[in-house]
Amino acid sequence: MTGSTKRHRIALNLQIPVLFLHFVSLLRFGSVIGVSSVRRQFASFCPSPDKTMPLKWVLHWQPNAGSTVNSQILNEVSQCVESINGVKEGRWKATLTYYRPVIRDQSSASEFPRDFIGMSLPEQPNKYYFIIRVQRLVLEADSSIQMIMEKLQSYKSRVALNFEGFQYQLGDFQLRVGKVVPTHSENLRGIVMEVEYLPISSMDKSRQVMEEFVDIWKDAVSKRSLPGYFMHLEPNFSEYGLGDHYTPQHTAVQYAYVMAQLIASAQAVQAGRN
């Protein structure tokens, strides 16, 4: 599918009035965007680099067959971070929302993309990200788009999840361990971990460093004999039109994949029970 037909289809399926298209200036479909300049807070007095973003890998907890995730595992993982000299810095929180279309005409129900995800990231408080995985789309919008969507009544929130937890500093690495919980609930659905290497922003150049770090991390976790392990899946970023230079869109895409994995493993557990 080429880019232009994708866009065309989306415009039709969303059934958004033409007026909304004026807001397209805020939206850039599936392209590499010059990174927004948001200050990255350092604990020290040093000035922060603008306009570039350090790269990040998002890992998720894969429980062993037949077991589920629980808060004990989360505690053990946090202790594990501290055992490799991670220094706890503060809290972090990201949100992810699955949208479903408000369908007026039942016959066109099947044309709508099933996994239309919206995400807010803590590093970019003024932005909101949309991902449609099956069509390999990611875009960045101003956070006021949520208000617009509400006014338009075109899409409603189906499921909303929070990723929240603590942030750790380990030299030039920044780690975030978070639990996946639905909003307004304490039901633990999964565990995610973000590994960020601050000095560089190129995915290619940092690959070896990140792989070794994840290996070291996995070793440390496996010593605790927990029923599961951390997994990293790298989405094919070029299919989304994203380049080697890391951007928040990369993060959003990684989270979309993590969610797909979590749902798949939850369904497998369900099928196992039945």
Place this chain on the structure above:
Amino acid sequence: MQHQLQHQTTAAVSTPPSTTGEAPPKQVALAMERLSHAARLIADIRLGADRLLEALFVAAEPHKRSKPLDLFIKEDSSMRQHLQGLRSIGKQLEESGVLNESLRSRSNSWGLHMPLVCPDGAVVAYAWKRQLAGQAGASAVDRTRLALKAFTDQKRRFFPHLDDGLTKPASKKHCGAQALVEHNQDKPKNYKSLSDVLTCLEKEVPNLKIFTYERLDWLKRASSLPASADDNSLQGPKHTFPGSSILRPTSQTVVAFDKVAVIELFSPSIFRAVVSLHPAGSIDPDAVAFFSPDEGGSYVHARGSSVYHVFRHITGHAALALQYFIGFRSEAALYSLLHWICNYQTLFSKACSECGRLLAMDRQSALLLPPVSRPFRNFSTSKTSSTGEQNNMNAHPAYHIGCFADEA
């Protein structure tokens, strides 16, 4: 209390110093005054030492006249005078009990605050401030620890090469002999001018981007960094050196070679190294620092320090390398230094030659770091231009900080 003390300080100047039967505040005031006098004498001695060294330098120049000899004699006499003065002050302080423990034991019964000598040498009359009171209340062990830490930090910063002397005393002679051997074996072509050095470097290391600047221009550029990695059209004028073969956009100012004071080596997405030359236009480097390619701000200069640990460690190591190149290869210092810096292009991809891993926990700083050390003692620039990948890999090993110390 303070007024009283000041009054008595002025009184103390006029009366001859006599420590017996004096009231405590007056003794404190006298001690303060003598300590400050001693500090002035020490400063004079430092200056005298500088002048002596200068005279030595001048004497080393073959075509100078006998002026240094007069300088020497003059400095010698003034130094002796200062040292004599210092000795007498020291004796006075000892008599009054400031330099030994007797006054300390008496101070509690006087109810006076003793003057406090801070780790960096400053003398404070009263420890009113909470921080200083904390220091004053700290035990001797803590104070000693603070003083030692301050001293070693400064020593590491200003005399980086002394560290090696402590750990490997036996190899010093060995190094000297080896340097001689190196000079004979590894004869680089004569790079006398900056343009030669840079042109050669550009040919041998094509992945690296080399820019030159006048000193103030660099400051402007540093503040406007970082330019985005994909951004090919830089905002400001792009400074490349005149002999460069890279195609240049039209909005460029070419820096004349005799004004070049800063060389920037930019390896895309890996590092940015800033080398300062002194004097401008020469081939004498005097400082080098490494930064992340995404870092920007006015602190990005040859004497600055990166925000990130990995680049801070590399900068420290580079300072040692710079001292070595200046000391042992003074004519080819810049050439060697720039080639040595180019080794760091493999910073995030080359595993340590000692332990075989890329990341390792550095024991001293408790951080995970890639191999930040590249050996410079036997560094040979001729190996850089070899085309074989295998040759390159073995010729320029990389080490973690801990692995490097063990290796050498």
